[in-house]
Amino acid sequence: MITSVQLQKLDALYANGQVEGISADQLESFSEDEADLLIQECEEVPPYTFLPMSPDMREELLSLIRSGVLGRVSEADLKYMTVHTGEALLWSVMSSNINREELASTAQRRRIKKLLAEGFLSGGSPRQIRNLTKHMAEKLIREGEYNARKGVRSEGKFN
Known part of the structure; x- marks a missing residue:
């Protein structure tokens, strides 16, 4: 099980743009050794390679999750989500609304x-x-x- 010290390291690496994104399920499945290996791999990634989500994007996604629009994504999945993934989720929601025009009777x-x-x-x-x-x-x-x-x-x- 991942430790609080390891979570702190991952938080710092995420803020520095060195974490590509980790789902809540992945995070929960890591043993302490696997978490150490993940941290080591992330430390080798150049800073600012991945953009962490902005608070506004996080809030928008959180709202969509709570309203049930993003049913397969949990609030915990947002912890280490990158801008790229967040934008993809927002796009999928917006584009599906665009294509829902009613057909002729x-x-x-x-x-x-x-x-x-x-x-x-x-x-x-x-x-x-x-x-x-x-x-x-x-x-x-x-x-x-x-x-x-x-x-x-x-x-x-x-x-």
């Missing part, structure tokens, strides 16, 4: 297909219609209905 897709058949919208492939977002479908329906009111037939394809 069945009624919207049906209306678009009708406007296409009547020539008031230009054709997209069945796959494009199936993967339309709700927002894009609304835009296409507005365009097609405007064309229908004006009696304008559409040419080309929508994207």
Whole structure:
């Protein structure tokens, strides 16, 4: 089991940018000898090789962990986490929110297909219609209905 003196050494090495990152599970699994070996390896890493997380990033990740958004990461995992890993976690949360736009409803897709058949919208492939977002479908329906009111037939394809 890792000792308090070893933890102090790891804290100092982390603050100096010499610890790449250690999860709580890894830390708990170390014997005293394994911890000594880890410390020795970290001491050989040039200072400032790894950036420790800022307090703001730590707080943001802590908030995400406590809210259940980062379910596979524990609060203890933040102890020696680097900026690189923290940024990757934040990116994964943010990018998954970006890609969650709701798909068009069945009624919207049906209306678009009708406007296409009547020539008031230009054709997209069945796959494009199936993967339309709700927002894009609304835009296409507005365009097609405007064309229908004006009696304008559409040419080309929508994207």
